[in-house]
Amino acid sequence: MNRRRAPRRISHSQRRDAPAGREWRQSKDDQWRGRGKAKVREVVVEDERHEQQVKETVPRGTCQTMCPSREMWNREAQNRLHRFEMLAGSERDQRPKGDPSRAVKEYSRPAAGKDSTNPTDLRPPAVLLKTVCYLIDEIAASSDLHPWTDAYSFVFDRLRSVKQDMIIQRVSGIDCVAILERTVRFLIYASYQLCGEPLRLYDPRINDTHLQENLSWLLDCYKTGTGPHPNQEEFQALGLLYNLGSARVAQHIMELPERLRSSPTIALALSINRAFLERNPVRLLRLAQRLNFLQSCALHRHLVLCRRDLLLIYSHGHSSRNCCFPLNRAAQLLSLDLSLTSQLCQTYRVKVNQDSQVVFSKAAFTEPEQGTLHCKLYHNIVAEKQRDLTIGRIIHGCS
Secondary structure, rough: OOOOOOOOOOOOOOOOOOOOHHHHHHHHHHHEEEEEEHHHHHHHHHHHHHHHHHHOOOOOOOOOOOOOHHHHHHHHHHOOOOHEEEEOOOOOOOOOOEEEOOOOOOOOOOOOOOOOOHHHHHHHHHHHHHHHHHHHHHHOOOOOOOOOHHHHHHHHHHHHHHHHHHHOOOOHHHHHHHHHHHHHHHHHHHHOOOOOOOOOOOOHHHHHHHHHHHHHHHHHHHHHHHOOOHHHHHHHHHHHHHHOOHHHHHHHOOOOOOOHHHHHHHHHHHHHHHHOOOOHHHHHHHHHOOOOHHHHHHHHHHHHHHHHHHHHHHHHHHHOOOOOOOHHHHHHHOOOHHHHHHHHHHOOOOEEOOOOOOOOOOOOOOOOOOOOOOOHHHOOOHHHHHOOOOOHHHOOOOO
């Protein structure tokens, strides 16, 4: 029985003019490598084309004043000018006039149908920085504008407007860093200065939200932008002191370059954070004595818990009928004067006898009712460091 023989397969290397096995593999490798390079070139060209398109679509502000003239006229017609923006002499008029040299663009929420990218309504980076400096020097640091809660409310709103213009224009670089640094300093100072004020005048949660957002943006600018950034050490430490106990912030600090992480300012902040995590209030308050004024402002919101822990620990460790602790020594540990130390002890039901001695008792220690402990009364560890520093110098970083 005749079977048809299957046609013989001829390998690539046996074909006429085909390269030998090693040569063939080499040629295939070269082909794939060439295709890979071509693919990379295509991706790079596509990225560059996309970046160019983004640059062309991002609006660029052309407004050279702190407030677009159209907005000032509209608010003037609607009688919505702030008293800090009125033309001198027209304050008592039925419809005060706006002063072009004092009016500042207010924050407005994005709304459907509203064009927020009109270049004539957007201020370029240089004008934004000039606006921030005006808000600091002429409003926040002014000794004539009282109360300071009014100045804070005005500056806070206008800084939100500055941030809005920056986001729309995707501002970056030196001007962006300079604006964010001053904004963060202002919000940190306000968190201390307005502590304890009624919610209708100052909301600490809203202030905290905007402080965290601006600080996060600033630290990202340090990370992604080209330096030098001479104030980076200061703000890395401020971020850690403000967010004591935060694992995310601590991880961020540990990922910094060794040169930056081992600087004296950041090393001190790390030591304070470690004391906070270890619930060692004595060491924390002792290290806090070495902080400057603005660093103390960032730390101050943790001091209530720190002092509470100290009294609780001593109430357990020195709980005895026959054991008395000198009041002046307790005042030294708490970084308070004698009268405030005695007042704080009484708030936690810790007895102070007639001989100016603290009688600690774990049974007597009691948490105070909400609203009875006023943080502002115990600010002297911070207040004594301000001395002759003006608000302008603090926010501009001249301390």
